[in-house]
């Protein structure tokens with residue numbers, strides 16, 4: 001058992017100064033003046049002056065590595081546990097990405113299983129950029145229905161030079177199989193869509209919905225801040241559908257991208273409901289820079305910590321209240337992806353907690369285990385130094 005005393009709790013709604021008691025993997029009490037249960041072994045942590053937030057959910061991470069668009073030497077390495085914990089991320093959704101040709105969904109699944117063994121919560125999207133998209137069992141819906149960790153499909157690439165340019169009928173078929181697989185498996189069956197740089201990038205999604213019984217909310221388009229015209233279209237699309245903002249690439253492409261921390265206010269002003277907005281890092285994706293002749297001139301890799309940086313900037317620079325800004329990295333994602341027990345601090349939910357002070361991450365629990373204490377990692381991945 002761990003008892004955190006006297007911290008400002010954001011559920012993400014602000015609950016006031018509370019004590020929070022966790023036992024096993026769950027939150028068992030949130031209230032005032034909670035005492036350790038007599039006769040039990042309880043670690044009491046004075047959390048005066050700390051803010052407690054739910055463990056962040058990062059729902060688009062290339063956990064098994066990605067990239068390679070600049071040749072074999074540009075393939076990115078696998079995610080390491082410490083990259084999540086130092087970023088306050090306790091739940092992650094892995095995906096394959098551009099390279100569905102030499103990498104496979106099986107390795108993403110095994111990496112997710114590995115992260116779960118290391119203590120955090122992990123799920124995956126089956127599929128990759130390409131259509132027909134790679135799967136484990138031969139069908140998107142079957143993967144989602146049968147494999148515990150698979151909650152949807154993606155990232156399927158549209159409106160991009162690396163897309164296989166799926167027809168509207170192909171998109172509908174993928175989304176219908178994901179939806180039915182989700183119904184059978186009790187999952188969200190979401191189709192995560194990689195949005196590229198083409199003009200009118202949302203057109204294939206509008207057409208898929210017009211020609212079928214699908215709703216726009218079956219799709220979760222990501223990279224919606226990658227340039228000004230996609231972001232303008234996102235202000236309209238987001239009134240009915242979900243909008244995912246990528247946090248890790250902005251510092252490398254500030255001349256094109258909309259800074260994630262600024263997007264919340266701009267989308268809200270345009271009439272997009274807050275519950276439709278999510279942030280993800282796209283960590284371990286490669287961020288190649290090309291010159292005008294198409295030569296690779298630089299190579300960077302995103303990290304999950306970008307989420308926390310943009311959350312801090314949204315609060316401190318854009319003056320979005322913490323309880324609102326937090327939703328894009330916690331409860332909104334848990335609701336959209338149906339991650340039960342995640343994204344909120346309340347009795348019965350999983351004990352995924354992050355304590356911050358002066359915008360530094362000081363304590364992290366994942367499924368009830370203390371992973372970071374006083375800013376020091378207590379747990380690292382199997383091969384981390």
Ligand SMILES: [Zn+2]
Pocket residue numbers: 155194195222223
């Ligand atoms: Zn992408």
